[in-house]
Amino acid sequence: MFEKVLISLPSNTLNSSSDFNMIYVALFFTLIILFVGLRNKSKNTRESKIIPTEWNEILEKHVRFYQLLNAEEKQLFQEQMRVFLDEIYIDAVQFELEEVDRVFVAASAIIPVFRFRNWQYTNITGVIIYPDNFNENLGFGSDSEDRWIAGMVGTGKYENQMLLSRKALHHGFKNKTDKRNTGIHEFIHLLDKTDGNIDGIPHNFLGQEYIIPWLNLMHQGMEAINKDQSDLRNYGGTKQAEFFTVASEYFFERPKLLRRKHPDLYAMLERCYDPYKSE
Ligand SMILES: [Zn+2]
Numbered sequence: 001m002f003e004k005v006l007i008s009l010p011s012n013t014l015n016s017s018s019d020f021n022m023i024y025v026a027l028f029f030t031l032i033i034l035f036v037g038l039r040n041k042s043k044n045t046r047e048s049k050i051i052p053t054e055w056n057e058i059l060e061k062h063v064r065f066y067q068l069l070n071a072e073e074k075q076l077f078q079e080q081m082r083v084f085l086d087e088i089y090i091d092a093v094q095f096e097l098e099e100v101d102r103v104f105v106a107a108s109a110i111i112p113v114f115r116f117r118n119w120q121y122t123n124i125t126g127v128i129i130y131p132d133n134f135n136e137n138l139g140f141g142s143d144s145e146d147r148w149i150a151g152m153v154g155t156g157k158y159e160n161q162m163l164l165s166r167k168a169l170h171h172g173f174k175n176k177t178d179k180r181n182t183g184i185h186e187f188i189h190l191l192d193k194t195d196g197n198i199d200g201i202p203h204n205f206l207g208q209e210y211i212i213p214w215l216n217l218m219h220q221g222m223e224a225i226n227k228d229q230s231d232l233r234n235y236g237g238t239k240q241a242e243f244f245t246v247a248s249e250y251f252f253e254r255p256k257l258l259r260r261k262h263p264d265l266y267a268m269l270e271r272c273y274d275p276y277k278s279e
Pocket of ligand 1: 185189241242245
């Protein structure tokens with residue numbers, strides 16, 4: 001009897017105290033989860049509603065693609081910009097970042113993918129902006145002859161980062177006739193990169209049946225550039241990846257002109273960037 005009590009008493013005590021502790025532990029963690037959840041919810045709700053009014057002013061003034069959207073699409077465009085800017089960081093080297101820089105980076109990112117559904121960039125975490133062009137060592141020294149790069153998709157230790165010249169980024173939106181936009185150019189390289197190769201063949205955005213026709217079109221286009229018989233800029237003749245981006249810049253900057261002058265190229269790029277148009 002004595003022995004039984006001795007055995008059962010501590011055992012019962014232990015069980016009930018352990019249950020009691022477990023209830024406290026569970027309650028404690030539930031409260032923490034609730035607290036963190038509520039905090040995040042209020043943070044997200046608060047952030048998702050804030051789109052600075054100056055975004056619309058900047059976009060209306062400088063971004064042709066945006067100007068051509070209807071009111072509902074403009075709202076969606078800004079919403080997609082906000083989601084993009086929530087996900088990536090922007091660093092400014094030797095200058096103070098302004099809202100217009102953020103707007104131009106986000107617009108460059110959203111323009112090429114605006115007609116896709118539920119697109120999210122997965123191969124970029126940040127954008128580093130230099131005040132002007134920079135060199136291949138990413139230096140921004142005093143020797144201006146050295147600085148010839150306006151933008152690039154980072155590799156190696158800069159993997160998943162994009163480097164942009166602020167001057168080139170602004171020029172891309174402020175000059176409306178030159179069919180050129182460095183920001184859009186670099187984001188198109190990122191789209192090209194999603195299949196593993198920056199090679200001018202957008203496997204993820206063109207159906208398999210269009211790859212050969214696209215290669216033919218691209219090679220004809222590069223040949224015309226290199227024979228000085230094209231209004232696409234010379235850089236597009238250097239390699240396939242650059243032809244794809246240079247032609248795409250033209251598509252987004254001067255769509256009507258491209259459709260008139262290069263209807264086949266226009267049709268192929270429209271298939272790539274506006275895949276649901278015929279629906
Ligand atoms: Zn390029």
